[in-house]
Amino acid sequence: MTDTAYAGLLVIGDPHLEGRQPGFRKDDYPEVILGKLKWCLDYAVSYRLLPAIIGDLFDKPRDNANWMLGRLFDLLAGEVIGLYGNHDVHYNPELTEHDSFSLLVKAGRIKLLSADSPWRGTIGGRPVVVGGSSYRQPIPSRIDPLETNAAAGPPLGIWLTHHDINMPGYDEGWIKPHEIDGVELVVNGHIHRRLESVQAGKTLWVTPGNISRRARSDATRVHVPAVLQVEVTADSFTLSHVTIRHQPYDEVFYEAVIAETTDSSSSAFVTGLAELQARRTASGAGLMEFLERNLNQFEPPVADEIMNLAMEVTANVQSENGNRVV
Numbered sequence: 001m002t003d004t005a006y007a008g009l010l011v012i013g014d015p016h017l018e019g020r021q022p023g024f025r026k027d028d029y030p031e032v033i034l035g036k037l038k039w040c041l042d043y044a045v046s047y048r049l050l051p052a053i054i055g056d057l058f059d060k061p062r063d064n065a066n067w068m069l070g071r072l073f074d075l076l077a078g079e080v081i082g083l084y085g086n087h088d089v090h091y092n093p094e095l096t097e098h099d100s101f102s103l104l105v106k107a108g109r110i111k112l113l114s115a116d117s118p119w120r121g122t123i124g125g126r127p128v129v130v131g132g133s134s135y136r137q138p139i140p141s142r143i144d145p146l147e148t149n150a151a152a153g154p155p156l157g158i159w160l161t162h163h164d165i166n167m168p169g170y171d172e173g174w175i176k177p178h179e180i181d182g183v184e185l186v187v188n189g190h191i192h193r194r195l196e197s198v199q200a201g202k203t204l205w206v207t208p209g210n211i212s213r214r215a216r217s218d219a220t221r222v223h224v225p226a227v228l229q230v231e232v233t234a235d236s237f238t239l240s241h242v243t244i245r246h247q248p249y250d251e252v253f254y255e256a257v258i259a260e261t262t263d264s265s266s267s268a269f270v271t272g273l274a275e276l277q278a279r280r281t282a283s284g285a286g287l288m289e290f291l292e293r294n295l296n297q298f299e300p301p302v303a304d305e306i307m308n309l310a311m312e313v314t315a316n317v318q319s320e321n322g323n324r325v326v
């Protein structure tokens with residue numbers, strides 16, 4: 001498909017692909033999340049949208065399962081643009097040849113956007129520039145007009161980011177939404193829930209949230225996995241959140257079973273352990289939570305030793321993430 005046929009963009013938030021089960025997910029996460037990405041890419045083809053991944057394609061930057069990388073090479077068959085997020089890089093903030101994401105860039109499966117290398121083309125019959133700043137890369141204050149195709153009129157400027165943006169409902173952000181000269185729309189990844197958009201001068205800042213639900217938290221419970229469809233119109237654009245088919249929250253996550261207890265006797269500890277064993281998540285999620293709540297009943301050297309052992313065990317699980325755990 002040539003870019004002249006594009007009607008818009010499909011912005012895909014933080015897929016966090018992983019070859020093993022994260023946290024308290026109880027479904028077959030590796031397959032489910034690849035399936036979601038496939039759904040997004042198929043949807044993009046059906047509606048003539050250029051797919052754009054706004055960082056954290058992977059959950060772990062390295063040692064990703066070969067079968068998963070192979071599937072990705074098949075899935076990313078058409079034109080796809082994107083950024084790397086903090087989860088895609090091992091030594092923040094640079095992408096290196098050791099990180100899986102770099103393979104996809106090298107193979108031309110993803111065009112990595114940067115300030116120096118934006119995507120340029122025609123969308124909805126208009127010239128469009130889509131630039132991007134990967135994790136910790138500076139967000140420019142303007143698109144240089146010399147860089148734009150003046151003959152075809154001013155392009156629609158879109159910028160993608162993977163940053164801690166200070167949006168309503170997310171106060172960990174250190175970058176305030178601001179006007180960027182020549183950019184009408186900024187779409188930010190990194191924040192895993194959909195937040196209210198902020199108009200800063202001529203620039204609209206949008207946080208669509210991610211397509212997967214990773215953490216078992218209240219925020220996740222209300223988050224509806226969706227992608228952001230940006231339809232380019234003659235003089236502007238329209239935005240819509242397209243819900244991705246997903247299972248109910250309770251079918252995706254184990255129920256929280258570790259009740260707060262004031263009883264610090266070892267029998268409560270043992271009961272808690274038995275519950276943990278019954279739940280047995282692939283990543284050892286719940287174990288740390290359990291230990292943090294219960295270790296205070298032991299002498300510090302004993303508590304430290306238990307914690308060290310637990311960390312060793314869960315680190316081993318992580319290093320084995322090339323093996324699928326089902």
Ligand SMILES: [Mn+2]
Nearest residue numbers: 014056085190
């Ligand atoms: Mn993320």
